[in-house]
Amino acid sequence: xxxxxxxxxxxxxxxxxxxxxxxxxxxxxxxxxxxxxxxxxxxxxxxxxxxxxxxxxxxxxxxxxxxxxxxxxxxxxxxxxxxxxxxxxxxxxxxxxxxxxxxxxxxxxxxxxxxxxxxxxxxxxxxxxxxxxxxxxxxxxxxxxxxxxxxxxxxxxxxxxxxxxxxxxxxxxxxxxxxxxxxxxxxxxxxxxxxxxxxxxxxxxxxxxxxxxxxxxxxxxxxxxxxxxxxxxxxxxxxxxxxxxxxxxxxxxxxxxxxxxxxxxxxxxxxxxxxxxxxxxxxxxxxxxxxxxxxxxxxx
Amino acid sequence: xxxxxxxxxxxxxxxxxxxxxxxxxxxxxxxxxxxxxxxxxxxxxxxxxxxxxxxxxxxxxxxxxxxxxxxxxxxxxxxxxxxxxxxxxxxxxxxxxxxxxxxxxxxxxxxxxxxxxxxxxxxxxxxxxxxxxxxxxxxxxxxxxxxxxxxxxxxxxxxxxxxxxxxxxxxxxxxxxxxxxxxxxxxxxxxxxxxxxxxxxxxxxxxxxxxxxxxxxxxxxxxxxxxxxxxxxxxxxxxxxxxxxxxxxxxxxxxxxxxxxxxxxxxxxxxxxxxxxxxxxxxxxxxxxxxxxxxxxxxxxxxxxxxxxxxxxxxxxxxxxxxxxxxxxxxx
Numbered sequence: 106x107x108x109x110x111x112x113x114x115x116x117x118x119x120x121x122x123x124x125x126x127x128x129x130x131x132x133x134x135x136x137x138x139x140x141x142x143x144x145x146x147x148x149x150x151x152x153x154x155x156x157x158x159x160x161x162x163x164x165x166x167x168x169x170x171x172x173x174x175x176x177x178x179x180x181x182x183x184x185x186x187x188x189x190x191x192x193x194x195x196x197x198x199x200x201x202x203x204x205x206x207x208x209x210x211x212x213x214x215x216x217x218x219x220x221x222x223x224x225x226x227x228x229x230x231x232x233x234x235x236x237x238x239x240x241x242x243x244x245x246x247x248x249x250x251x252x253x254x255x256x257x258x259x260x261x262x263x264x265x266x267x268x269x270x271x272x273x274x275x276x277x278x279x280x281x282x283x284x285x286x287x288x289x290x291x292x293x294x295x296x297x298x299x300x301x302x303x304x305x306x307x308x309x310x311x312x313x314x315x316x317x318x319x320x321x322x323x324x325x326x327x328x329x330x331x332x333x334x335x336x337x338x339x340x341x342x343x344x345x346x347x348x349x350x351x352x353x354x355x356x357x358x359x360x361x362x363x364x365x366x367x368x369x370x371x372x373x374x375x376x377x378x379x380x381x382x383x384x385x386x387x388x389x390x391x392x393x394x395x396x397x398x399x400x401x402x403x404x405x
Numbered sequence: 406x407x408x409x410x411x412x413x414x415x416x417x418x419x420x421x422x423x424x425x426x427x428x429x430x431x432x433x434x435x436x437x438x439x440x441x442x443x444x445x446x447x448x449x450x451x452x453x454x455x456x457x458x459x460x461x462x463x464x465x466x467x468x469x470x471x472x473x474x475x476x477x478x479x480x481x482x483x484x485x486x487x488x489x490x491x492x493x494x495x496x497x498x499x500x501x502x503x504x505x506x507x508x509x510x511x512x513x514x515x516x517x518x519x520x521x522x523x524x525x526x527x528x529x530x531x532x533x534x535x536x537x538x539x540x541x542x543x544x545x546x547x548x549x550x551x552x553x554x555x556x557x558x559x560x561x562x563x564x565x566x567x568x569x570x571x572x573x574x575x576x577x578x579x580x581x582x583x584x585x586x587x588x589x590x591x592x593x594x595x596x597x598x599x600x601x602x603x604x605x606x607x608x609x610x611x612x613x614x615x616x617x618x619x620x621x622x623x624x625x626x627x628x629x630x631x632x633x634x635x636x637x638x639x640x641x642x643x644x645x646x647x648x649x650x651x652x653x654x655x656x657x658x659x660x661x662x663x664x665x666x667x668x669x670x671x672x673x674x675x676x677x678x679x680x681x682x683x684x685x686x687x688x689x690x691x692x693x694x695x696x697x698x699x700x701x702x703x704x705x706x707x708x709x710x711x712x713x714x715x716x717x718x719x720x721x722x723x724x725x726x727x728x729x730x731x732x733x734x735x736x737x
Contacts, residue, residue: 167494171486178484185479188472192479201671284493333501359501405493 156341157350160314161302161357163337164287164329164367166380168405170264172282190235195228211241274379277366283382284403287367288389289322290377298379298389300398302355311336315358322373327365331358338401340394357401480618487555487622487702495701496552503547503694513541542650544690553651553689553698558621560586561593561613562681568595568610569603577677579612584667585681586624590614611679628683629703632657632664641705644696651689653699656682 174182202209216239219226230236243256268276277285288298301322305314312334319329338357344350369375379389383402387395454465467474514534519526534540545551562582567574575592582590590612598606616624633639642655659678662668668675689695693712700706 168490171484171489172493174484182481182483186482188477189479189482201674332498333504335501335504335506337501359498361498403493403497 155349155351157353158305159302159353159355160305160311160318161300161338161340161355162287162315162318163300163357163359163401164319164323164362165359165403166277166285166362168283169281172405173264187235191233193235195230195236196238208241215239215241274381274385277362277380279380280382282405284405285380285382286386286402287323287362288379288381288386289369289375292374292376297391297394298386299394300357302357304353311356312358315360319360322370322375323367324370326368328363329360329365330363331360333359338398340397482619485619485622487625491554495698496554499694499698499701500547500549500552502697503553505547508546510546511544513543514538515540542690551688551690553687553694555621555625555685555698555702556617556688557686558616558624559613559684559686560590560616560624560681561611561684562679563593563611564679566677566679568608572609574677575609575612577675578679581662581668581675581678582612582614582681585627585662585665586614586616586620588614588616588620625702627665631666632661633704635664636661639705640707642699642707644706644708644710647692647695649692651687651691651695652684653687653692653695654682654684656680 198209198212202212216229217237219229219231223231225231225233264281266276266278266281267273268279273279279285287301289301290296290298301318303314303318303321305311309317312331316331319327336356337359340355340357341352342355343352367378367380369378379385381389383399383404386398386402390398452461457465464475469476471477472479514536516531516534518531519529560582562578564575564578567578579590579592591614592609593611593613595604595606595608595610598604604610636657637660639661642653646655647653658680662678662681663672663675668678685695685699687695687698689698691712693710696706696710
């Protein structure tokens, strides 16, 4: 796994993550969420240390293409750009093609010759319309592979990929204009869909632990970048039938994947994984988990 | 197009023919052609407010942003790709990366009040900031409201040849600026006379363009994707660049300017190219934040980085200079 640390500012690199965790725990100890009120009361009698401390990763792929504009946006931009062309200056061909040169002759030859009798025509341009410039054809005699490649018409790649058509949620090249999040499903304790997480080992910082989570679950074939050492999300989970722990506190770090693939590892107990958008996550995860993670996810 | 711009008084044919007529009376401007008949053709309407026909009086009160105004300039020609990228990807990441726990406002140097011990202190201008330095803005806690973004790009050129040789040498420099930025530059004049540089006050010494909006996006994309990757021995922008408050500058040599596609397509046309200075104006409060933002747009930086006015930095060497606390990156 390749970790890109160059973009991270110094003050986030050198921050002691343990301080954040302690501060967050103190803050959380004083506040009780209304949704958790009933469970919180039963738990409060027990000791605070009985919560398992865990590190998680919100691994996401940022949008690759711009969102498709709506019909109204398209019409608006079309109106503006047509008006802009209508009001723009006449193309200064005398600047680009020196007087008397072959290039100038060629340029003038291919332009539409407008009649001088038309009062709307001035200097070979209709005054109430945009100027249509016709480029002279290139001489094909000197055509090489290189020039053909350069002058070939640019055709954009389709917005919908093969993975979109097959609705393959394990592929990263789907929904190119949206942020995709990685959620996993495991055997045992984490049988629900959620972001990958694992307990923090003794003496391990939050960042090191979350890097280990990615490595243990997804393997080395990923190029990822941790945005910050500051947790982007905090989730408190309660265990009903567990003698040693009352629950788990999970701190999620935000990270971005640039390239590579998430490949479930053998020892990770992962049964399934998916790259999904914000709306799709709602149908996968539990309602309580959704209410907590939703504000941390991107709309686009 | 539904909207047709008003032509005043005469038909186009009459106006064109009237342009040749010499006239000395007060309605002469009306008889003049509404377009410049010398290339390039500017579709400019000339009128006198006092003798404007009543049916055109409305155009005087129509605001500039209204498409019906004759002064309206269309700007939103297409969706802004870089802005969308910033909104969807960079802004949330930058906010998290710049986040500092329990951050407080850092007060900048301000003009000082007189203590009022003398009656002459009333209405006296305030004292200079401590250290006899310039006043600086406060550094506010980082929130979702002040996530750094690119505000404007200034491209300016100082034409030494025009100073020591001919004023006319400014013309190709201005055309070159217009060519690479897509916007008409404004002339820059000397503010002082310097004998050693043969500089006289009020003479044109170069030109300047301010890019905002879509023009800025276009220039930034060209710079990052086409020009900078091909500049020879380009290590990046020096980390020492910056005005301490989020504005980063660097320069491009004439050789590098030939890498702009507009100049590269026809290099024989451009014989007297001068270098340019480029300034990124950002809404970041400090230089490190501005660098972080610019690097996320794809601009590289090199050299030792110094931090200032960063509140919670542990383990870094601190130095204090003119009231600003500097931190040195101990990791490099």
